[in-house]
Amino acid sequence: MSVVVICLLFTSIFTNTDSLTNEQEKDRIKALPGQPEVAFSQFSGYVTVHKKHGRALFYWLTEAATHNPLENPLVLWLNGGPGCSSIAYGASEEIGPFRINETASSLYLNKYSWNKQANILFLESPAGVGFSYTNKSSDLRDSGDKRTARDALTFLKRWMSRFPQYRYRDFYLSGESYAGHYVPQLAKKIHDYNKNHSNPFINLKGFIVGNAVTDIKYDNIGTVAYWWSHSIISDSTYKSIMSSCKFTSAKYSQNCDDAINYAWNYEFGEIDQYSIYTPSCNKSSRNLTTNISSRVKNTLVRISGYDPCIENNAEKYYNRPDVQHAMHANSTGISYKWTACSGELLDNWKDSEFSMLPTYKKLIAAGYRIWMFSGDTDSVVPVTATRFSLSHLNLTVKTRWYPWYLNGQVGGWTEVYDGLTFATVRGAGHEVPLLQPQRGFLLFQSFLAGKNLPRS
Incomplete structure (x- = not known):
């Protein structure tokens, strides 16, 4: 047939x-x-x-x-x-x-x-x-x-x-x-x-x-270039990252980590890194991913151009028992709340x-x-x-x-x-x-x- x-x-x-x-x-x-x-x-x-x-x-x-x-x-x-x-x-x-x-x-x-x-x-x-x-x-x-x-x-x-x-x-x-x-x-x-x-x-x-x-290598180089070309980081930090980070493996040198952490902590500001020109949501953090590290730190982010905290709506809605019943979800009685992202999975990812x-x-x-x-x-x-x-x-x-x-x-x-x-x-x-x-x-x-x- x-x-x-x-x-x-x-x-x-x-x-x-x-x-x-x-x-x-x-x-x-x-x-x-x-x-x-x-x-x-x-x-x-x-x-x-x-x-x-x-x-x-x-x-x-x-x-x-x-x-x-x-x-x-x-x-x-x-x-x-x-x-x-x-x-x-x-x-x-x-x-x-x-x-x-x-x-x-x-x-x-x-x-x-x-x-x-x-x-x-x-x-x-x-x-x-x-x-x-x-x-x-x-x-x-x-x-x-x-x-x-x-x-x-x-x-x-x-x-x-x-x-x-x-x-x-x-x-x-x-x-x-x-x-x-x-x-x-x-x-x-x-x-x-x-x-x-x-x-x-x-x-x-x-x-x-x-x-x-x-x-990993090419994404990282392109990401740092974006940070610099969009005025998120300084000339000196850009040069420091590019000179100390080789991006040839998932592990970085201490100098590389220090340069990236400086950018995140002192130069980025509380912007939404996922949408740099929209308001950020300062009440939530997100775990999606960043290609600048294999283990992502939580960052303050927005969720959308309309409501920067829209992710919170999903976490409220899908934890409702009537919603779970309607969707035939959580039928085994999972011992934890439904969340948008699992930190445990992210922190323990074994092969990439x-x-x-x-x-x-x-x-x-x-x-x-x-x-x-x-x-x-x-x-x-x-x-x-x-x-x-x-x-x-x-x-x-x-x-x-x-x-x-x-x-x-x-x-x-x-x-x-x-x-x-x-x-x-x-x-x-x-x-x-x-x-x-x-x-x-x-x-x-x-x-x-x-x-x-x-x-x-």
Whole structure:
């Protein structure tokens, strides 16, 4: 039976909610507390990825808000950290259909939700992030890149057994920050898995990542250059960091640490390093990631261009028992509160690839659609870091650097290479869809369509 016939078969079987399997029906979200009425279906729950250790990953699927979601692709979204929740950030602040109000009493619609174009699958990964859990506490102290990718592949295979209507569907990966590791690593896992199976059902077409951690050496050099070029640090501190920091390993000399700490403590000020031109939230701290060190210190940050403390809303909302019940979450009674990021995972991360560039080369050669984008006001994984890392792929330029437009205004700049598209998003920080939702939405539309960003 051909792939096309199989796809048509699944489409004919799963054309309405009456065709849901018992497993799917158990995962159906009837309505979230305070949720406005919507026409699309939602599902959430757990998929066990390691039975012996009791590792289970939590997902939330928001189907496409279109006439027939089975005609739309499936997109997996991953946030980074390592140790941060895709429910807290991707789903609730960036690309998900809902936003949480300030009192965490109700939800309101996101006008630029990505599920207007695709079925979006949010995954809290690895175990220990958000509602995802493990019954073996040592798993929280020895997580790393390799196991995260392995468990994510296991999740996808088992999730698609539960939701067979998504088998063979056009499938894309997406994410930001430390997902610059998660996404290409998982893409390679899927690629290798498909090569070794005669009838692969994970129909990976490509991936898109934003403000992505890519290469320790080149990211670091590009990050320090951003700090200096945006007047965050002094000439003397810039020279001190560049002369004392070699950036050839995850461990730095004492002189290097001293120079970086001086910049953080005496020159940065209380800005939001993830969005340097918006107000900061002085009531919360964040653990996303910074590519200037393998062990990130908490920093005072904002959360968005509208409400710098929006992350607090998610922590209130997802700790509500009625919300957890509606989402089939925390079914095992996790002994700790749901948090946006896990400090324990971050502090004990065991393996992190030095460079993702070799992985990119393999995936580019395999012909996948690959886009990278950068919000240009992020000082943590800044546009200069990504550009410097990409320059070492030595790709052939197909379409030279040009400004792209939305509503008559420059939305950013882009360059198309043989095998990869890079774009900046003007006025966006680390979380592009939060700071510039309409520009982020157009970026996503263009990626799915495989079209260059508009010149006018």
